[in-house]
Amino acid sequence: MTASLLQVQGLRVQRGGQAVLDGIDLQLAAGRWVSVVGPNGAGKSTLLQAAAQLLPYSGSVRWLGHEARHWPARERARTLSWLGQNETGAEDLLAFDVVMLGRLPHQDWLAMPSAADLAAVEQAMRETQCWPWRQRQLGELSGGERQRVRLARALAVQAPVLLMDEPLANLDPPHQSDWLASVRAHVGRGGSAVTVLHEITLALHADEMLVVEAGRIAHQGPCGDAATHRALEAVFGGRIAVREIEGQWVALPRVRPGD
Numbered sequence: 001m002t003a004s005l006l007q008v009q010g011l012r013v014q015r016g017g018q019a020v021l022d023g024i025d026l027q028l029a030a031g032r033w034v035s036v037v038g039p040n041g042a043g044k045s046t047l048l049q050a051a052a053q054l055l056p057y058s059g060s061v062r063w064l065g066h067e068a069r070h071w072p073a074r075e076r077a078r079t080l081s082w083l084g085q086n087e088t089g090a091e092d093l094l095a096f097d098v099v100m101l102g103r104l105p106h107q108d109w110l111a112m113p114s115a116a117d118l119a120a121v122e123q124a125m126r127e128t129q130c131w132p133w134r135q136r137q138l139g140e141l142s143g144g145e146r147q148r149v150r151l152a153r154a155l156a157v158q159a160p161v162l163l164m165d166e167p168l169a170n171l172d173p174p175h176q177s178d179w180l181a182s183v184r185a186h187v188g189r190g191g192s193a194v195t196v197l198h199e200i201t202l203a204l205h206a207d208e209m210l211v212v213e214a215g216r217i218a219h220q221g222p223c224g225d226a227a228t229h230r231a232l233e234a235v236f237g238g239r240i241a242v243r244e245i246e247g248q249w250v251a252l253p254r255v256r257p258g259d
């Protein structure tokens with residue numbers, strides 16, 4: 001039997017006095033990559049943030065069998081690695097120190113980084129190709145370079161679960177491909193990943209897709225399924241068409257629905 005990654009029941013989240021999510025039920029299996037897609041404002045980030053315990057909610061969220069509310073924070077932080085959308089801050093920290101923040105859940109209070117911490121940071125910075133500028137301040141780096149440092153921070157946690165909201169923001173195509181390879185390798189080692197993506201063609205490389213629309217899960221299914229492609233086209237008002245090109249699923253823009 002496949003292990004459960006996430007079980008959500010009756011998830012309800014209010015923002016600005018409005019119910020943004022109102023009674024979401026969801027089950028995800030472990031050892032897979034799930035991409036979360038949908039129009040602006042649909043509630044994708046809210047879903048990920050509430051599941052990660054970063055927003056107040058009502059209902060039940062269980063990760064790997066743990067009721068998330070009662071899960072000790074340190075254990076949770078070692079298990080769920082979080083990368084938020086448009087993160088800012090830490091601009092005056094060296095890139096190396098930003099990535100080392102990913103090791104906090106493994107470190108004792110005021111302890112020096114261990115050999116394992118240093119190795120994890122170097123490995124993550126090499127994986128996202130930001131090791132050469134480890135001694136530069138985050139604020140001196142370009143948007144894509146900063147994002148690679150933040151990705152390295154998330155990878156340095158060496159958590160079994162990656163939760164990433166818009167991880168490809170500002171990344172050029174080669175680094176987007178490198179990110180795909182990182183996530184695939186993570187899942188190949190038995191890890192799980194849940195990622196919000198606007199790059200639909202890249203999101204179609206995942207194992208499974210959650211299509212979110214107006215605060216509800218409009219569809220959940222394998223990325224290669226025709227039903228998933230129909231749901232995707234519908235949720236974007238027919239403004240994309242999913243086609244197979246050279247063995248890959250690709251989302252083509254449509255100027256007008258039906259073109």
Ligand SMILES: Nc1ncnc2c1ncn2[C@@H]1O[C@H](COP(=O)(O)OP(=O)(O)OP(=O)(O)O)[C@@H](O)[C@H]1O
Pocket residue numbers: 015016020038039040041042043044045046047
């Ligand atoms: N801090 C906030 N205060 C009030 N309302 C908010 C807040 N953040 C988001 N919302 C609202 O919650 C709804 C869902 O927002 P959310 O960020 O989850 O959408 P999203 O699907 O991730 O969108 P996008 O694709 O634009 O990132 C939107 O209507 C948004 O306006």
